[in-house]
Amino acid sequence: MSSTLNKNTSHLPGTAITAVDVVLDTAYQNISTAQWKKLFTAAKEAAIPQFIVDIFAGKPINQSENRPALHSALRNLSKTPVVLDGKDVMPAVADVWRRIEALCNKWVGVTDVIHIGIGGSDFGPRLAIEALAHVPGIESHGMRMHFLANIDTAELARILAKALPHSTRVIIVSKSFTTLETSMNAKAVVTWLKDSGLTNRQINKALYAVTANVPATKIFGVEEDHIFPFWAWVGGRYSVWSAVGLPIALQYGYKTFEKFLAGAHAMDLHFRDAPLEENLPVIMALALLHQQEKHKIKAYAAIPYADALDWFPKWLQQLDMESNGKSIGKDGKAVKHSSPVVFGSAGSNAQHSYFQLFHQGPEIIPIDFIAVRKPMSERHEALAHHRILLSNCLAQAQALAHGKDATNPNDVYPGKRPSNLLLLPELNAFYLGALLALYENRVATLGALWNINSFDQPGVEYGKVLAKPIEKALSSGSQDIQANDFIDAVTAARINFLNSQ
Structure with missing residues (x-):
C-alpha cells in the first residue's frame, strides 16, 4: 500500500497514511501487500471511484427515496457550486450560515438552552458540545446546554429542575416536525414555560426550530425568523453540519462552528480527490471488509483514548448501524455482509470493562483505537497523565496483535486481533469535524462495497x-x-398485566 507521509508520520512504517493531519496506521490489521492489492482491485470492481464522484455530484444515490446525499454541501466552505435539479444549493446553505452567525451575536442573558430532538437530531450536537467542552482555553458563552431526547420523563424532569424558565431558549429539531418523542417533549417544555409565568409572547420569543417542515413549525407557534431550514437531501444522522449544530455555534461561537465545518470539508476533499490507495475512508472500509471475509466478524469497537470523545461511539452506533444494518441490497437481493455491531467507550476506562473479551474471547473483534497527541487539559499533571494514557493505548494494540504464550491455558493470549490506530494531532473543532467526516465517508464506502443503500432507514x-x-x-x-392483527398474544398478556397494576 502506498502512503503519503508528512512530517508527523515520516518516522512511522509504510502502513501509516495521513490526511488532514489525521494519521491512520493499519500495521496491526495483518493485511499483506498482496491482500491490499486485491482489496483495492475489489474496490475498483465495485465502482467506488465513480460512487465517490456521484456523491459529490448530487446524484440520487439514495435510490429508495430518489434523493442525493449532499450533506457534504453543508460544510462546503469554499461555496463551490453544488447543483441539484439545475439549481445551486450553496446560496441557501450560506444564508443559514449567515443567520446562525447573526443569532450568536443576539442572545444576551441566556442561561439555559433546551435542545429537543432524537436520533440524528441529538447525537451529533450532543457529541460536539461534550467534546469541545474539554478543549483548553476554548471560548464559551457558559450556557447550560440540555439535550432532551428520551420520551421518558426522567430526562425531562432532570432538565426542568435545573433550567431557569425566564432565561431559557428552546430549540426544537425535527426534519419532519412530526417525530413523536420530539413533539411530546416540546409540548411539555412549552407547558412548563406557561406554568412558570411566561406570556404567550415571551414563549414565542423563546422558541426556535430546525426543520424541513416550515408550515408545521409555524402552526406549533415558532416565529418565522426563528425557523432554520434544512433539506430533504440531508439525512438525519448526517445533519449536525446544518442548523442542527446550532448549539455548537451558540455555546462556543460561530468561528468555532466554522472550524468544525472546515475540518469536515477538508476530509471531504481528501475523500473526493485522493486515489484509493491513499484514501483514509476507503482504506478503513476495506480493512473492515477484509476482516469480515477472513474472520466473519460480527462486531467491532471504537475506543477513543480521550475522555472528551466518550460520546463518539454512541454517535457512531447510529451512523453505522442505521446506515448499513440491512440484509437486502440495492438490487433487492440478500447481501453477503452488513454493518457489524458497533460499541465502545473511552479508554482507559474500557480496559477495565470489556477488554477481557477482546484479548481472550473466542470471537475476533476489530478495534479502532483513537488517540490524541496533545493532553486535553492544562493542569500541571496533564503531560504525565497523558503519557500513561497513550502508553495504555499503544500497549493494548500491541498485546492484541501479538498475544502471549504460557503453560497455563488461562494465561494464553491468542493474539492476531486486528486494530487501527487513528491519531489526531489535537482535539479541537477542526479535528473533531475531520474525524466525524472520516467515519461518515467510510460508512458510505462500506455501503457501496456491500451494495447497500446507506441513506435510508426503513x-x-x-x-x-x-x-x-x-x-x-x-x-x-x-x-x-x-x-x-397488531397485537400478538404475548403482548396482549403484557398489556393486561400492566393495566392491572
Whole structure:
C-alpha cells in the first residue's frame, strides 16, 4: 500500500497514511501487500471511484427515496457550486450560515438552552458540545446546554429542575416536525414555560426550530425568523453540519462552528480527490471488509483514548448501524455482509470493562483505537497523565496483535486481533469535524462495497407503527385486551398485566 507521509508520520512504517493531519496506521490489521492489492482491485470492481464522484455530484444515490446525499454541501466552505435539479444549493446553505452567525451575536442573558430532538437530531450536537467542552482555553458563552431526547420523563424532569424558565431558549429539531418523542417533549417544555409565568409572547420569543417542515413549525407557534431550514437531501444522522449544530455555534461561537465545518470539508476533499490507495475512508472500509471475509466478524469497537470523545461511539452506533444494518441490497437481493455491531467507550476506562473479551474471547473483534497527541487539559499533571494514557493505548494494540504464550491455558493470549490506530494531532473543532467526516465517508464506502443503500432507514418504522395500537390499549386501562392483527398474544398478556397494576 502506498502512503503519503508528512512530517508527523515520516518516522512511522509504510502502513501509516495521513490526511488532514489525521494519521491512520493499519500495521496491526495483518493485511499483506498482496491482500491490499486485491482489496483495492475489489474496490475498483465495485465502482467506488465513480460512487465517490456521484456523491459529490448530487446524484440520487439514495435510490429508495430518489434523493442525493449532499450533506457534504453543508460544510462546503469554499461555496463551490453544488447543483441539484439545475439549481445551486450553496446560496441557501450560506444564508443559514449567515443567520446562525447573526443569532450568536443576539442572545444576551441566556442561561439555559433546551435542545429537543432524537436520533440524528441529538447525537451529533450532543457529541460536539461534550467534546469541545474539554478543549483548553476554548471560548464559551457558559450556557447550560440540555439535550432532551428520551420520551421518558426522567430526562425531562432532570432538565426542568435545573433550567431557569425566564432565561431559557428552546430549540426544537425535527426534519419532519412530526417525530413523536420530539413533539411530546416540546409540548411539555412549552407547558412548563406557561406554568412558570411566561406570556404567550415571551414563549414565542423563546422558541426556535430546525426543520424541513416550515408550515408545521409555524402552526406549533415558532416565529418565522426563528425557523432554520434544512433539506430533504440531508439525512438525519448526517445533519449536525446544518442548523442542527446550532448549539455548537451558540455555546462556543460561530468561528468555532466554522472550524468544525472546515475540518469536515477538508476530509471531504481528501475523500473526493485522493486515489484509493491513499484514501483514509476507503482504506478503513476495506480493512473492515477484509476482516469480515477472513474472520466473519460480527462486531467491532471504537475506543477513543480521550475522555472528551466518550460520546463518539454512541454517535457512531447510529451512523453505522442505521446506515448499513440491512440484509437486502440495492438490487433487492440478500447481501453477503452488513454493518457489524458497533460499541465502545473511552479508554482507559474500557480496559477495565470489556477488554477481557477482546484479548481472550473466542470471537475476533476489530478495534479502532483513537488517540490524541496533545493532553486535553492544562493542569500541571496533564503531560504525565497523558503519557500513561497513550502508553495504555499503544500497549493494548500491541498485546492484541501479538498475544502471549504460557503453560497455563488461562494465561494464553491468542493474539492476531486486528486494530487501527487513528491519531489526531489535537482535539479541537477542526479535528473533531475531520474525524466525524472520516467515519461518515467510510460508512458510505462500506455501503457501496456491500451494495447497500446507506441513506435510508426503513427498519426503524415498523415498531413505531405497532406502538400506536399498543399505546391505545394501555390508555384504555382494559385488562381484557385480545390478540389481533397488531397485537400478538404475548403482548396482549403484557398489556393486561400492566393495566392491572
